[in-house]
Amino acid sequence: MRLTKLFTKTSKTAPADEVAKNAQLLIRAGYVYKVMAGVYAYTPLGIRVLENIKQIVREEMDAIGGQELIMSSLQKKETWEETGRWDDEVVDVWFKSKLKDNTEVGFGWSHEEAIIEMVKQYLESYKDLPINVYQFQTKLRNELRAKSGIMRGREFVMKDMYSCSVDEAQHNQFYNDTIDAYNRVFDRLGLGDDTYVTFASGGAFTQFSHEFQTVCEAGEDVIYVHREKNIAINEEVLDEATLTKLGIEREELEKVKSAEVGNIFNFGIQKSKDTNFTFTNAEGKKQHVYLGSYGIGITRVMGVIVEKFSDDKGIVWPVNIAPAKVYLVRIGEQAAIDHADELYSELLEKNIETLYDDRDVRPGQKFADSELLGIPYRVTVSDRLLADNQYEFTDRKTGETSLLTRDQLFAKIS
RNA sequence: CGGGGUGUGGCGCAGUUGAUAGCGCGCUCGGUUUGGGACCGAGAGGUCGAAGGUUUGAGUCCUUUCACCCCGACCA
Numbered sequence: 001m002r003l004t005k006l007f008t009k010t011s012k013t014a015p016a017d018e019v020a021k022n023a024q025l026l027i028r029a030g031y032v033y034k035v036m037a038g039v040y041a042y043t044p045l046g047i048r049v050l051e052n053i054k055q056i057v058r059e060e061m062d063a064i065g066g067q068e069l070i071m072s073s074l075q076k077k078e079t080w081e082e083t084g085r086w087d088d089e090v091v092d093v094w095f096k097s098k099l100k101d102n103t104e105v106g107f108g109w110s111h112e113e114a115i116i117e118m119v120k121q122y123l124e125s126y127k128d129l130p131i132n133v134y135q136f137q138t139k140l141r142n143e144l145r146a147k148s149g150i151m152r153g154r155e156f157v158m159k160d161m162y163s164c165s166v167d168e169a170q171h172n173q174f175y176n177d178t179i180d181a182y183n184r185v186f187d188r189l190g191l192g193d194d195t196y197v198t199f200a201s202g203g204a205f206t207q208f209s210h211e212f213q214t215v216c217e218a219g220e221d222v223i224y225v226h227r228e229k230n231i232a233i234n235e236e237v238l239d240e241a242t243l244t245k246l247g248i249e250r251e252e253l254e255k256v257k258s259a260e261v262g263n264i265f266n267f268g269i270q271k272s273k274d275t276n277f278t279f280t281n282a283e284g285k286k287q288h289v290y291l292g293s294y295g296i297g298i299t300r301v302m303g304v305i306v307e308k309f310s311d312d313k314g315i316v317w318p319v320n321i322a323p324a325k326v327y328l329v330r331i332g333e334q335a336a337i338d339h340a341d342e343l344y345s346e347l348l349e350k351n352i353e354t355l356y357d358d359r360d361v362r363p364g365q366k367f368a369d370s371e372l373l374g375i376p377y378r379v380t381v382s383d384r385l386l387a388d389n390q391y392e393f394t395d396r397k398t399g400e401t402s403l404l405t406r407d408q409l410f411a412k413i414s
Numbered sequence: 415c416g417g418g419g420u421g422u423g424g425c426g427c428a429g430u431u432g433a434u435a436g437c438g439c440g441c442u443c444g445g446u447u448u449g450g451g452a453c454c455g456a457g458a459g460g461u462c463g464a465a466g467g468u469u470u471g472a473g474u475c476c477u478u479u480c481a482c483c484c485c486g487a488c489c490a
Contacts, residue, residue: 009440011426012451015482017420017482037481085490091490144488144489367450
């Protein structure tokens with residue numbers, strides 16, 4: 001992408017009404033545009049980051065047998081009345097509206113009931129199981145208060161997966177597979193070292209649910225981390241009984257603030273009883289489906305990454321999710337322009353995603369923007385360097401700069 | 415929803431006891447510059463969040479309202 005073609009621009013100042021670091025940096029760099037409190041649009045740069053995150057999640061979900069689909073945003077009242085969750089007294093985040101003929105509809109704040117209703121149409125026999133489906137969906141929630149930039153909005157993207165299993169054993173297998181898959185996801189997102197499988201309050205069927213909590217000052221939760229065992233306990237379930245059950249001493253735990261980036265639930269057969277969700281077993285009898293639910297907050301993860309990976313100059317994207325791998329700076333007259341154009345073409349041919357700063361602005365501005373945008377590798381082409389057939393390479397994370405030949409350069413960034 | 419705070423050109427801000435609405439950044443044009451956000455000159459751009467009121471006169475005072483931020487509560 002040539003910067004002269006990119007309609008968004010960077011800004012030296014952040015809007016006064018944004019306090020959260022993630023929102024300040026993402027807005028200044030032009031990744032997101034604020035529409036209203038808790039509602040953000042994603043620009044061409046922002047959507048690249050989101051798509052990179054989604055792709056990592058997608059690959060790991062597919063690897064454990066997930067099938068991607070996409071449900072609708074508009075939902076039927078009847079779907080939710082069956083479980084008693086249409087009631088505003090029960091679910092207080094509903095956005096609701098009416099069709100022209102006064103039929104009530106809701107905007108999806110969750111898709112649990114909706115997906116069950118759909119899968120019902122296809123599931124008949126035990127031979128059809130397991131069924132594990134997931135989607136990336138924009139959830140709409142009428143939160144009383146939005147906060148922390150894109151980390152807690154009224155509209156946000158979530159990966160939600162639902163597992164339908166024959167029995168507890170099949171369910172547990174998938175549940176554990178998902179824990180492993182989530183760990184791989186957070187490793188690939190660069191959050192692995194600071195993300196803990198966390199024991200949290202469970203549903204009706206199990207004592208605990210598992211949350212994936214990333215240590216983060218801007219988070220809303222408080223967890224107690226056991227670094228050696230690589231697990232954590234949410235403050236809300238921390239008591240002697242829990243400690244005993246997990247075989248942990250209170251002194252071994254470290255209290256930290258964290259952000260919930262994922263959450264997995266075991267519904268048992270409670271939910272399929274509520275929704276009359278059954279299949280025919282080998283004996284020809286109706287049997288309730290064993291259900292699980294597994295979420296990852298895609299947009300929240302993006303916010304958490306910015307909170308954790310940034311410095312006084314801007315964002316520092318992990319290479320895996322950066323909107324581009326290389327930020328190409330050109331400095332100088334026609335010879336440098338031609339050379340940079342040619343290098344850019346080669347980078348494109350080699351499928352190395354590049355932001356090409358072809359603007360006619362001073363070098364300092366290009367360097368500053370490359371840092372604010374947080375692109376992992378900066379490559380500079382200039383008259384001065386051309387004379388020695390060299391390229392300047394700068395690593396965003398370490399700030400280290402080196403002069404490289406063309407071969408060395410491609411070896412670094414390929 | 416309870417408490418606190420803020421709304422003035424695109425962005426960040428100033429605006430005194432009520433009297434012609436300003437500054438910085440950004441933007442446009444011309445020129446000089448070109449390895450860390452340049453400089454000079456000339457411009458464009460605001461019904462001061464909205465509505466109502468007081469007053470000869472309101473950005474400024476009063477009332478109502480909307481939006482946004484923070485703390486708390488909430489977060490299946």
